[in-house]
Amino acid sequence: MRRILLGIVVLLVLAAVGFFALAWRSEIEPVTAGTAAEFDPELVARGAALAAVGNCIACHTVPGSKAFSGGLALPTPFGTIYSTNITPHPETGIGQWSEEAFQRAMREGVDREGNHLYPAFPYDHYTLVTEEDNRALYAYLMTREPVDAAVPDNDLPFPINYRPILAGWKLLFFDEGEFEPDPDQSEAWNRGAYLAEGLGHCGSCHTPRNRFGALESGGHWSGGEAEGWAAFAIDETSPAPIPWDGDSLSFYLANGWHPHHGVSRGPMAEVTENLGTLPQADIDAIAAYVASVMGEPDAERQSRAQQILQEVESGPEMQAVNAASQTEAGSSDEIGAAIYQSACAVCHEGVRDLPFGGLHLSMSTAVNAPNPQNLINLTLYGLPAADGVRSAMMPGFGAVLSEEELLALFTYIRDRFSDQPEWNDLAERIRATRSGEYHVRVLPSDGIERGPSNIGASNDDGDT
Amino acid sequence: MRQDDAKSGVTRRSVLAGSGALVLAFSVRPLFAQEPTVSPPPNGAEPPGPPGSLEDAPFLDSWIRIDAESRITVFTGKVEFGQGIKTALRQVAAEELKVGPEEIQLVTADTARTPDEGFTAGSQTMQNSGTAIRHASAQVREILIAEAARRFDVEPGELRAEAGQIVMPGRDPVPYGEIVTDQLLHVRAGPESQLTIPSEYQVIGQPFQRVDIPAKVTGEVAYVHDLRLDGMVHARVVRPPSQSAELVEVDTAAVEAMPGVVSVLRDGDYLAVVAEREFQAIAAMRRLAEVAQWREEPNLPDQTRLPEVLESLERDVGTVAEEGSPEFSGDVYEATFTRPYQMHASMGPSCAVALANDEGVTVWSHTQGSYPDREAIAEMLGMPLEEVRVIHMEGAGCYGHNGADDAAADAALIATAIPGRPVRVQWMREQEHAWEPYGPAMMTKMRATLDENGRISNWAYDLWSNVHSTRPGGAPSLLAARHRADSVTLPPPRLNISQAGNGDRNANPPYVIPNKQVFWHFLPDMPLRVSALRALGAYANVFSIESFMDELAMAAGTDPVEFRLQHLEDPRARDVVELAAERFGWSSEQLPRGRGRGFGFARYKTLAAYCAVAMEMDVNPETGRSRVVRAVSAIDSGEVVNPDGIRNQTEGGIIQSSSWTLYEAVTFDDTRITSIDWSTYPIMRFRDVPETVEVHIIDRPGEPYLGTGEAAQGPAAAAVGNAISNAIGTRIYDIPLTRQRVRQAFAQAGG
Amino acid sequence: MATLRINGQTHEVDADPQTPLLYVLRDDLQLNGAKYGCGLGQCGSCTVLVDGEAVFSCVTPILVLEDSEIVTLEGLGTIDDPGPVQAAFIEEQAAQCGYCIPGMIMRAQALLQKNSAPSDDEIRTALSPNLCRCGTHMRILAAVRRASETMQANEAGAG
Structure with a gap:
């Protein structure tokens, strides 16, 4: 008995010493x-x-x-x-x-x-x-x-x-150790990989995390979350309706927007604002690496993208009118269509070019993504103005749209502007976001200055 | 009225006959006039003109009328646009008429009722209209006293005016209304007036509350935008996508069939819709814009090469100032500054209402010049002048020539197409941004040398600029007239050097410099539509001169304020510089990192208000973000009528000029304007507004009014530039001093 | 035909349900307070209260307002009996051209209803969506502070 006890004590001491040795840093x-x-x-x-x-x-x-x-x-x-x-x-x-x-x-x-x-x-x-x-x-x-x-x-x-x-x-x-280049890849690719995986820490947001807050192994860049915003997958499962390529990524990262993808917002706005100061070669390298992780889109995605681009080119206003008239009177779909037509279409099917006009929603990753969070965030809180610099802006509609109206609007938008199935967590996400239970940080599109705290849903003090 | 006439027995003839005597009587009385005393003309020569705008509208009843109930109406050809003149002009009249300002009705520019005072511009309302109304009021008061003396057979010296009555010994006071008769005031103003002496002021110098504010903050009808006439319809114009655009084709049938649409107008490149309801007009306008096809030319200059563009447009040179013979040898200091095209960017897009009927066309407009606008509109419509009436109603602050006159022309043109129905036109935001005439882009180049005492010995200043005013003076200045089928074009303006200046305003430095030359390199062609923006060339010229003064002070090893004082002789100039510096707590001590202080001074137009601004700024070199922390200013605009009005205008000028200087530039590609809303033309928001702005006024009772509205624009800009330069240790020569430029300048300076 | 609750009164409005509230206020109900500034939700001149929240009326179609309580500038007081925020703006002479001021007052009202003693930072942040071109900002801030004091004194008096 005593021996057993002693053994336990010795083990505990050893464990403690071992842990200490492991944990201790000078x-x-x-x-x-x-x-x-x-x-x-x-x-x-x-x-x-x-x-x-x-x-x-x-x-x-x-x-x-x-x-x-x-x-x-x-x-x-x-x-x-x-x-x-x-x-x-x-x-x-x-x-x-x-x-x-x-x-x-x-x-x-x-x-x-x-x-x-x-x-x-x-x-x-x-x-x-x-x-x-x-x-x-x-x-x-x-x-x-x-x-x-x-x-x-x-x-x-x-x-x-x-x-x-x-x-x-x-x-x-945690795996400690400096970046090791892949000798089979180009110098630019390796440079891009080094920046994106290292200092750029893209995976911090774009990779899902486990319950210990660590990056999920095997989930590299398959989509994560940051400050209340979905960080979309940037691997081969990217939900962007128009597939990214090296050129579009490079333009987006340097300028914070792209005509086929819209403006960066949420925490990504800060990233692009900062990257905008880099030499073009570094931006191109990051873009080339990210594009290689995404891979070539298959033929079906490419043809769908072509179709979307053609639709956007042809008279958008007429399409919208037709779509609205096809809905059943008094239905939720009709309400969604009417809200879209009166509150959204002016900018999102307007004459203004990006980044200051709205993106046609059939090109919107937020609308086509598996997760509706970013669409909810943007609709509720909008895109506040950056101070003293040109920036994309969007008014928030959180104060005037009820949960039912939001649901109708998003359902209509998803149905009309994507070929994806309905979001099954839509109502719950709307509720949690509107109530402030789900925290969202709202940033202007230039990112450097964070948005006014009263625009975000959360009442917590972390915003200011 | 009739009864009074009968009782007093005064006829028009009798008054007219007596008017000469009245005038003569005034001119021999002791005077405390604001204008220099003028001696009576020798042997029948042309008499000297009366002061201010009285010279152009000499009859007293053009300015002041009093009815039988003693109600006083004052007429001004000037207009209110937020600068508070409705209040200040009432104060001036009230002081001399010995009533409370609230008892005076003021009618602003209306071509059927008020004198023609041209434009309300150049900070001249108090100088022109204020002076005229002041003198007219004093003369009216003396006429009333003289008439009462005559009627009651009392010595005029025993009478005085008080609280709207003539007070005399042994009788009850008589209200003005009982003395005034039909033509009593229809007399020519005399050259001199018996003005109230400053020590007896009751109203002048007091911070009376603005008369227009209560209506504005409670939603009364306060702007032309709020005017609703019976049967009024709403119109919207479809402006071309660019200034080069020509309308190739437009199928109006679908738009004509839209709900509420009354009419679709096409006249050459001019396109407009009229609908019963406002939002119907907007919907129709959008549809019409979609179906209209235009041909455009890429004819806009490259905005990234502003200096070359401006130099290439030079066609003439004028000498603005020349003294001594500048020679440049030894250490020559040089600098080049640029200012981009900048916008008025009024909060409320331009608006007008017009009604055409058998009698002609009436237009309600927030134009700064009802009379000149009437002339331009009449010319455009091919109508006699008398058949066009332009009535001023307030709009949003314009700060110069914005879309107001064009909107008035739009309304007039559309109204003539649907006679009998009032037409309201309001511009859309993108139309205001894209089509208002901008403040012209400028470049300035300077050279100077210092003598052995660290004083400026040689100075050369060259500026490149368009003219800064293309206001209505005729139809070609109106967009509607330019876009119509029989379009008219603006003849190229000519270089004109004047005392008050234009593009060259304030180009001549206020400092004592033995050898100097100042040239305006004149650019007649206007690749972008430009016109008057608050302070005209003074904004960029003062920014350049005052920035350069700081560089020279640094070269001389002298504190910037001290350096300015060393070169200033005018005691009033020295006073504002010293007051601003003192109240600011100016010193040469090192501020904490990221903080900078800056100073700027100018005498506006070199002959008007003196203004100095000191600023402390916080500059974050990593983000480039710069913010004014506090601004302290001193201003001398002569005799103060309403100190709060001066404060309000100066505070506003400081903040607006800071916004111009830190953020603002009109952007465009080779064909179109791309600054079309607040997203693409950002201005200062609350988060960047200073913590404090102080305005210290130096009152000069009895001195002429010098005007206030534009005095702070240049000095504030210079203070911003100098404070940033002080904070980051290097200078940015191109306005706006954006985050990106601050970041780059700091990094290049080894930050 | 839409039914709207505005300034405590029910209005039947014969307008297309997609019409932005701004035009219904100005043209159908002849209320001048809300101003057209941009039609894009960028400047705040058109700000009104919807269920206590400051809202851009220029981008809010009336079809989403059927069950809402709308308050405009006219709902806060009259020229003869201005509300506390309006009175504070008059007292501080917080206007130049005044075109943006109704929107400023409405946004201040929304803030003060939720927080009658805001800090200077909170006031600036709350007003940030609204633009003023005349540079009246310092007076607007002073007016909001003054209104806050009045409203607190009123609360204390009532309590």
Whole structure:
């Protein structure tokens, strides 16, 4: 009996020691923040471009606050995490971080003092980044304005608030290691893969997550979720009615819109706004890689796309009138058609070209996707104006359309503008979104400045 | 009235006979006139003209009428568009007529009723109409006193006007209405008036509440947009897709059959629909636009090569100013600035109502010039002037020549096609954005040298610009007239250097510089339709000059405000500069990173209001976003009539000019305008509005009115540019100072 | 024929159900408060309240409003008896041309009904969908703050 007990104790101690050994990371000595003069301006400039690929500013800036000063609330299924201040401020930022500490954080997801970082910071992607690129990023960040801004404590329940537990998470879900090029692919493809899979961390949103918040293995880019928006599949199952290709992706990523796909919105707006500052070669490389993951569309998809494009070209207004007149009087379909015709068609079948006019909905991925969330979000909250720059805008209709009217409208739109089956979760999603139970963050189409908080459904404070 | 006439026995003849004596009486009285005192003319020469707009409309009853019930009506040829003149002009009249401003009815520009005061523009309402009404009111008051003295046989010196009555010893006060008779006020204004002295002002200088605001905030009829006449129909124009477009074909049958459609009009390239209800007209307009086929030419310039485009259009050069002989050697400082085409972008698209009948055509319009617009419309319709009446009603703020006159022409033209029914036309948003005449694009180039004391010794300034006004002066300036089958075209304008300036407005710096030359490189051809936008060339010229002043101050190692003061002699100029700097808390101390301060000064038109603006801005170099944190201004527009009106106009000017400077440029491809709504032509929204805007007024009682409305545009723009430059350590020379440009400039400067 | 509840009264309106509310207000009911600014939901000049929410009347067809309570500028007060927000705009002289002001007042009303003591940031954010070209923003902000104070004082007085 005693032996058994002793055995248990020994095992527990061993387990604890083992866990400790696994979880423990040393502190890296603090340094005195360097001065801008210590960094080669060319390195800083390269870092700026890399920071744009990483979209660092989006998560690390509260709208209206100083760039990179952190504090943005990131709601997760486990609780709220606040982004860190990554300006070189010695107390509240990363001013005491040596380059070594920064490299380790990117590679291993560990902060300077040795604490494990939550994977809301996507080190599962950043681990692919080269040492050289991390050096440039470090140079860029350390030459930003140091901002004295303390970040709120994370709001997480036990045991998730106990950081060493992340060591276990990493053991299960994290593969450390720099990007390894595929020698069978072109240099551009490898460059694109490196950017998209690493700093670009596309998979963070476009890959589904398991219940531990980790990317589902085998689900690479098959569609995920971000801040209340569907991040559509960008693999061969892409629901885009007009299939993407390298050229259209490149244009979209650089400009934030494409005539056959509409404008980027939701969290993607920030991504395209940032990517717009990159050299064209990098954009083309990312586009080429993404296109290769999507693969060539089959003949059926291509012919359907041709058909859609032809329909859109031919007199759209007449089609709409016919469609409306074919519906049964007083039916839900008639209501949907009437709302569409009076509230939507003016822009979505109007004379204005994209990105400032509305996309013809038969080309809309949101309408053709397996998940109606983005259509719901856009209809309820619209696309608020960006401040002081040209941007696509759309009024929200959340205040005037009832759940029944929304249901009728979306059902009509789905029926008329796609060849996909009805959404079976439509009513529930409408209800949950309208009630604020399902949180949506609303952003203007230029992305950099987040939208007015009162436009979003949620009452929580994470929005401002 | 008749009874009074009988009692007093005054006839028109008797008054007319006496008028000469009255005028003479005024001119020998002691004066506190705003205008310089004029001596009586020597031996029968032409008498000096009366002040302000009185010279053009010399009869007092053109300006002021008083009825038997003592109701006072004041007539002005100027118009209200939000600048508060209805209130300020009432104050001026009330002061001299010794009544409360609320007791005065004011009638604004109506070609059948009011004097012709041309355009309400150039911040000149107070100078022209204000001065005229002030003098006319004072003269009317003295006529009333003289008449009362005559009637009651009292010495005029014993009488005074008070609260709408003539007060005299030993009798009850007599209301004006009992003294005034049919033709009493139908007399020519004299050259001089007995104006109330500043120390006795009751009304002038007081912040009276605007008379128009209560109706506007409660939904009363306040704008021409709200005018509803019996039997009124709604019209919409289908404008061509571009200025080069010609209508090839249009099948109107389907549109004519649409519900409510009264008529479809086609006249050359001019297309319009009329319907019983407004939304029916819109639906019909949309359908008509779809079926119309146009031929277009790619004839617009390349907006990415603005400097080359402007230089290539130069056909003439005029000397704006020349002093000494500038020579450039040693350290020569140079800079080139550009300003894009920018919009008035009124919140309310232009609107007009017109009615054609046997008597002619009546048009209700928010034009800035009822009389000139009438002339243009009459010419377009081939009608005698007397058969066209233009009545002003307010519209949304226009800030210059927007679509108002064109909408009036649209309404008039369409109304003549369906006589007897009033026609309301309102432009659509995209029509206002695409067809209003823009503020012209400009380029400025400057060179200067400093002497050994850090003072400017040589200065050369060259500007390239179209003319800044193509207002109605004839049918060709109206879109409807241009698009009709027998279309008319605007003759190319000629270069004209004037004191107040046009494209060259404020091109001559206010600073003391021994050797300077200023040239206007004139561009007669207008690839884009342009006209007057608030401040005309002064906006870009002051932006350029004041930006360059900062660069020179830096070269001289002098604080920018100090540097300006070193070159300013006019004490009133120095006063506003010093006041703005003092209230702002100006210093040369380093601001925290991402913050910058900037200063701008100008005397508008070099002869009107003095205005200085100091600003602190927050600039985020990573996103490029720049925001005015606080603006502090000082303004001297002469004698203050309504201080709150001056404040309101100046605050607005600062914010509007900040919006122009930070965000605004009309965009176009080789054929069409692509800034067609607020999505494609963004202006400032609440999130970017400053935390505070202060306006400090220097009152100069007894001094002439200098006008206010446009004074802040240039100085505010310069303050924005200088503050951004101060924040990021490098300058952006091209307006607008967009996020992208800030980001790029910062990165290029090694940020 | 559509039935609409506007400013506490029921109106039978003979208009195509697809007509945007703005035109019914202005042309059928002769209410001047809501203004046409863009017809696109970009400027807010046409703002009215629908069930307490600020809504662009220029893009809202009347067919979706049958069961809604609509309030326009005219529903807040009259020239002789202005409502608290209107009175605050007069007091602060918060207008230049005034064309955008009805929309501003309606958006402020929507905000203050939900939150009678908004912060400056909340006011700016709430007003952001509405544009003003004259640059009257500082006074509009001051008027909303003043209205907020009046409404709080009224609440305190009533409570």
